[in-house]
Amino acid sequence: MALRTGKQYIESLRDGRVVYYAGERVEDVTTHRDLSLRAKENARQYGEGDNEDPARLALRTVVREDGERVHRWAVPPKTREDLLKFVEMEESMEGDLHGTMTAGITGLSILARKMDAKHGTAYTPRIDAYNDWFAKTDQHGSFAMTDAKGDRSKPPSGQVDPDLWLRVVERRKDGIVIRGAKTSVTSAAVANELLVLPTHAMGPADKDWAVACAVPANAKGVVMISNYAGSPWGERFRFDRPISHSTMHHDATVIFDDVFVPDERVFMCGENEFTRELLMYFTTLHRTGAIIKEPRDTRKLIGAALLMAQYNGLEGVGGIKGKITEMVQTAQLLEILRWTALNRVSFVEGVCVPDSTACNMAGLTISETRQGYLEFLCELAGGPVLTAPSGLDLANPDTAEMVKKYYVGKPGVSAEQRLALVKYIFDIAASDASGWNRALGVTAAGSPSARRVAVSRGFDTAACVKMVMDEIG
Numbered sequence: 001m002a003l004r005t006g007k008q009y010i011e012s013l014r015d016g017r018v019v020y021y022a023g024e025r026v027e028d029v030t031t032h033r034d035l036s037l038r039a040k041e042n043a044r045q046y047g048e049g050d051n052e053d054p055a056r057l058a059l060r061t062v063v064r065e066d067g068e069r070v071h072r073w074a075v076p077p078k079t080r081e082d083l084l085k086f087v088e089m090e091e092s093m094e095g096d097l098h099g100t101m102t103a104g105i106t107g108l109s110i111l112a113r114k115m116d117a118k119h120g121t122a123y124t125p126r127i128d129a130y131n132d133w134f135a136k137t138d139q140h141g142s143f144a145m146t147d148a149k150g151d152r153s154k155p156p157s158g159q160v161d162p163d164l165w166l167r168v169v170e171r172r173k174d175g176i177v178i179r180g181a182k183t184s185v186t187s188a189a190v191a192n193e194l195l196v197l198p199t200h201a202m203g204p205a206d207k208d209w210a211v212a213c214a215v216p217a218n219a220k221g222v223v224m225i226s227n228y229a230g231s232p233w234g235e236r237f238r239f240d241r242p243i244s245h246s247t248m249h250h251d252a253t254v255i256f257d258d259v260f261v262p263d264e265r266v267f268m269c270g271e272n273e274f275t276r277e278l279l280m281y282f283t284t285l286h287r288t289g290a291i292i293k294e295p296r297d298t299r300k301l302i303g304a305a306l307l308m309a310q311y312n313g314l315e316g317v318g319g320i321k322g323k324i325t326e327m328v329q330t331a332q333l334l335e336i337l338r339w340t341a342l343n344r345v346s347f348v349e350g351v352c353v354p355d356s357t358a359c360n361m362a363g364l365t366i367s368e369t370r371q372g373y374l375e376f377l378c379e380l381a382g383g384p385v386l387t388a389p390s391g392l393d394l395a396n397p398d399t400a401e402m403v404k405k406y407y408v409g410k411p412g413v414s415a416e417q418r419l420a421l422v423k424y425i426f427d428i429a430a431s432d433a434s435g436w437n438r439a440l441g442v443t444a445a446g447s448p449s450a451r452r453v454a455v456s457r458g459f460d461t462a463a464c465v466k467m468v469m470d471e472i473g
């Protein structure tokens, strides 16, 4: 099958999937007021036919060795150049990122070879065939990893209810039956495929929970309860919420209620000793998120701060200049970490992965600085960040002239200009959508404590102690 168009992707979502949202069953996610917004964003990642700009086609797709043109997200990067292109592709697209699915499938295909060698299983042809099918039929996937977990101090086998971690409840001659829930699955309601992976490393008592497989989003027994992120304010509020007026990110709790998975879609079943390694491979490409989004977002904060200071005539104030310089230092640090991540690459079983320390340091740098910068932006914008009239009042002839008179900045800066910037700052620092983004930055793709552990791993602390011991004799 050739690459799909955006229209074909949208049509593929009308497949009888079971989705609930805000207390109601959703009949068709592609026409639903809120959920359809993300489906439309994702559709724009696809082409629309033959007249596509060749540069865009070259960025979003690759021609495989067998001559098949497939999406770049379906091919793990083999060289540093591939990795750079992969990151560039992710940066250029609105809608869902793909690093997690690529990382999941890649991790499973590396492990399949190891599991087959040890146990004489036949996972390698299965994952290779699945990967090939996924690429050729141009699927859109979500990864379903995070279990409900219950008592976090206990392993899956120690839970009062064993279903709190997704597990195998039945082994049949042609497949397995799985039961459990995966929480926080990004865009599950608009995905074609769900890639189920274990969340944690599993011990020998947890073999039934050491399961990885692929499940179609409309499989019998799959129920998705999408979170209610709130309806975006819509096009009417474009001026007041320049970033978030019509976008919607949603995540679903995906319940696997005794779902049958045929053997050809099962990629791990009971090989608990490989779960730790799977997680290690998974977190390789997945980490690119921190170096894709964050350096760019920090530069936007600096731009907004500089403009706000200028519009208000305060660009010469020492304290403001000092804070902006601090922000520039952070941006420079993030650029250096991005460069390191993409240049100090390593090759894991033939796949080119970014430097994990640099990616995690980028994530930690953001969690330590972002909040302070957003507060600074609110301070710069002053009360109007929360209290200024709406763009609709600027458009209303009854009030327009009053708003235009009183919301100007320094000479030459109109009220329209200044308020547009104030609303931009509102939407990145104070709106409902900005609060959502702030929490997202804390947990998604690993909490700060998980990042700290990852950064410390492999660092030779014994050598540090030895240096001191040597010096004090």
Ligand SMILES: Cc1cc2nc3c(=O)[nH]c(=O)nc-3n(C[C@H](O)[C@H](O)[C@H](O)COP(=O)(O)OP(=O)(O)OC[C@H]3O[C@@H](n4cnc5c(N)ncnc54)[C@H](O)[C@@H]3O)c2cc1C
Pocket: 142, 143, 144, 145, 146, 147, 149, 152, 153, 182, 183, 184, 185, 186, 187, 251, 439, 440, 443, 444, 445, 446, 447, 449, 450
């Ligand atoms: C916006 C968003 C999108 C996401 N998208 C996806 C997705 O597409 N697919 C997916 O699978 N997941 C996704 N996640 C889930 C994300 O990976 C998890 O939130 C994260 O791994 C933490 O797991 P948790 O939410 O279950 O929190 P918990 O595991 O409950 O952790 C909560 C806190 O408790 C601490 N903690 C937990 N257990 C222990 C312990 N034994 N000892 C000490 N401290 C402990 C943690 O460090 C953390 O600080 C997403 C999350 C967000 C916020």
